[in-house]
Amino acid sequence: MSTVLSVENLSTFFKTDKGIAKAVENVSFSVDEGEMLGLIGESGCGKTTVAQSILRLIEYPGKVVAGSVYLNGKNLLKATDSDLTGLRWREISVIPQSAMNALNPVYTVGDQIIEAILLHDNVNKKEAVERTKKLLELVGIDGERWKSYPHEFSGGMKQRVAIAMALACNPKLVISDESTTGLDVLTQAQVISLIKNLQKKMNLSVILISHDLPMVTSICDRIAIMYAGNLVEWASTEEILKNAEHPYSKALLNATPDLSNPEREVTSIPGSVPNLVNIPTCCRFHTRCPYAFDRCRQETPEFKEIKPGHYVACFLEEEQNG
Amino acid sequence: MDNSVLLKVNLLKKTFVKKTGTLLKRKKTDVFAVNNVNFEIRKGEILGIIGESGCGKTTTARMVMRLMKETSGEVWFDGVDLCNLKESETNKIRKKMQMIFQDPYDTLNPGMRVVDILMEPLNAHEKNLEYQEKVKLVKEAIESIELKPAEDYMYRYPHQLSGGQRQRIAIARAVILKPSFIAADEPTSMLDVSVRAGILNLLLELRKKMGLTMMFITHDLSTASYMCDRIAVMYQGRIVEIGPTQKIIHAPSHPYTKALVSVVKDLNYFIKNRERLIFDGEVDATREAVGCPFVTRCPHQESVCHSKSPKIESLGNSHEVACHCHEDLLERTS
Structure with a gap:
């Protein structure tokens, strides 16, 4: 299987009044063709910043300061604006966070999809309309409803319209940014299975x-876990669930109630996420980690492969294996 | 009434009026937010109410807490009929029943310090106490929610606290009067996973220490299974199934509950090819209250489901369900 996207040592910093906020630092991962990768983390850990950096949507005061993002061999971070216009939608597209707000309320959903198609593909209006109808049917909405306005759809349907829109120009890679948050459980299941x-x-x-x-474990092939701007663990779903190495991944698993085993006590992670402004060199989890030792406070652990396909950023592993 | 029952809700109903049409041709239609809901909560028990947004969970809680007037029905608390109380008597009852709200960012006044926020209930209900005594109670309340030492948190403003800490303060505000009943309306849905577990364990701990009875509202079945002794499943203003947690999870009877259980998110990745029941239909909140509320999405519907709304029937072991077809379904699966 070939790699579609590879992100290497990506760092995105934001300038603030108090100093530099290292929102994303040294993040590396890749996505294979036909693969579903889950990028997980708590709010504020940099998930969305990673996505925006890949898509080159970071604006002042933010800046991608280091790293590279290769999409099918092309470095997105070096691409010019006109290159990007060709790549966005046709190669890479986004299903945005809340479809309720992502759709323009004063245009029909059809117009919004058609606009994207006309802008990126060399087709006439009639073909674009036909394609829009097909797209809507693909996501389970009657094609004739392309003339409807967003307020005429329910939340789940708007989300499906947003999915249809993301697929408008046959992209290779789709980034779905919390696209089911805020939907009801059954609707969420509908959207995810779609x-x-x-x-x-x-x-x-x-x-x-x-x-x-x-939710991510139920459908993704591989999982990458982020904490406070760093990637802490990246492995196949099975490996994460069976042999999670990083203390944060383990704590996250323990904090999740399990329906099949309701007797198991769920435990929270003590403390809170560190402030990312002017954060010193250290393992960013050390303030909450039960196993932290001196080295964790002084050095940043390297993100490296401990088993084929299983990457972890933690000194503990090194310590134990000599 | 049975002495062990603390809260009894009888045929509770709330309708809102929806106005449609043009300025001169106004049409008024009733929307049934809560429709003939019955349940009991025994002393020391946690009853979970689960359902999708808009199903009437919060409206039910607000009527129970007397924050909203019911259209019809009865709410009995500790042998007192809350619906026919005078305002001054209701205020006395409020000391015994408190509420925890969903969003800790909205429910704490940003202009007040923690100590002022926690002093409010004391000022309203314990007017005879000396100031120093009140401060002592505030400190105790802060320490009971595991923020120690209390002095570190007392003089902070809400913006100086994290989300989890804010929700803890909201809990302290609810328990400072030592109530016997708490209604918690999605207390963890705004919080991150890593602090969520702490809040859930804190509530369980408080129940043990103070003998609290709780109504726990959530949309997440796995949280409900962790917290609750019994679960009531609501759909479009009605309770469609109610029973002990284990029964609801392992032997759900209503098609809606079955669907909820099948899509529940847990870490059971290793159960391969688990069948997930996924429905195509949409919720239609404005449809008239004839027939079964779930009929627009139900995969097993029969003609009777369109014309007659199902009554809630007992399946034994305090497990009850409102479905015309549950017996057929039982036969089909066994």
Whole structure:
């Protein structure tokens, strides 16, 4: 399987009044063709910043300060604006966070999809309309409803319109940024199974950004866990669930109630996320980590492969294996 | 009434009026937010109420807490009929029943320090206490929610606290009067996973220490299974199934509950090919109250479901369900 997207040592910093906020630092991962990667973390850990950096949507006071992002061999961070226009939608697209707000209320949903198609593909209006109808049917909405306004749809349907829109120009990679947050449980299940089915059908690569560990484990092939701007662990879903190495990953698993085993006590992680402004060199989890020792306070652990395909950033592993 | 029952809700109903049409041709239609809801909560018990947004969970809680007037029905608390109380008597009852709200960012006054926020209930209900005694109670309340030492937190403003700490202060505000009943309306849905567990354990701990009875509202079945002794499942203003947590999770009877259980998010990745029941239909909140509320999405519907709304029937072991077809379904699965 070939790699569609590879992110290497990506760092994105924000300038603030109090200093530099290291929102994303040294993040590396890749996505294979037809793979679904879950990017997980709590709010404020930098998930969305990673997505925006990949898409080159970071604006002042933010800046991508280091790293590279290769999409099918092209470095996105070096691409010019006109290159990007060609890449966005056709190669890479986004299902935005809340579809309720992502759709323009004064245009019909059809117009919004058609606009994207006309801008990026060399087709006439009639073909664009036909394609829009097909797209809506693909996500389970009657094609004739392309003339409806967003307020005429329910929350789940708006989310499906946003999915249809993301697929408008047959992209290879889709980034879904918390696209089911705020939907009801059953609707969420509908939307997630739709994304999964489309992914299989169209052999898409998907990055699923979420804070919802159980949901991600149920559909993703691999999982990357972020904490306070760093990637702490990246492995296959099975490996994460069976042999999570990083203390944060383990704590996250323990904090999740399990329906099949309601007797198990869920435990919270003591303390809170460190302030990322002017953060010193250290393991960012050391303030909350039960196993932290001196080295964790002084050095940043390297993100490295401990088993084939299983990456962890923690000194503990080194310590134990000599 | 049975002495062990603390709260009894009888045929509770709330309708809102929806106005449609043009200025001169106004049409008024009733929307049934809560429709003939019955349940009991025994002393020391946690009853979970789960359902999708808009199903009437919060409206039910607000009527129980007397924050909203019911259209019809009865609420009995500790042998007192709350619906026919005078304002001054209701205020006395409020000391015994408190509420924890969903969003800790909205429910704490940003202009007040923690100590002032926690002093409010004391000023309202314990007017005879000396100031120093009140401060002592505030300190105790802060320490009971595991923020220690209390002095560190007392003089902070809400913006100086994290989300989890804010929700703890909101809990302290609810328990400072030593109530016997608490209604918690999605207390963890705004919080991150890593602090969520702390809040849940704190509530369980407080129940043990203070003998609290609780109504716990959530949309997350796995949280409900962790917290609750019994669960009531609501759909479009009605309770469609109610029973002990284990029964609801392992032997759900209503098609809606079955669907909820099948899509529940847990870490059971290793159960391969688990069947998830996924429905195509949409919730239709304005449909008239004839027939079963779930009929627009139900996969097992029969003609009777469109014409007659199902009554809630007992399945034994205090497990009750409102579905015309549950017996057929039982046969089909066994």
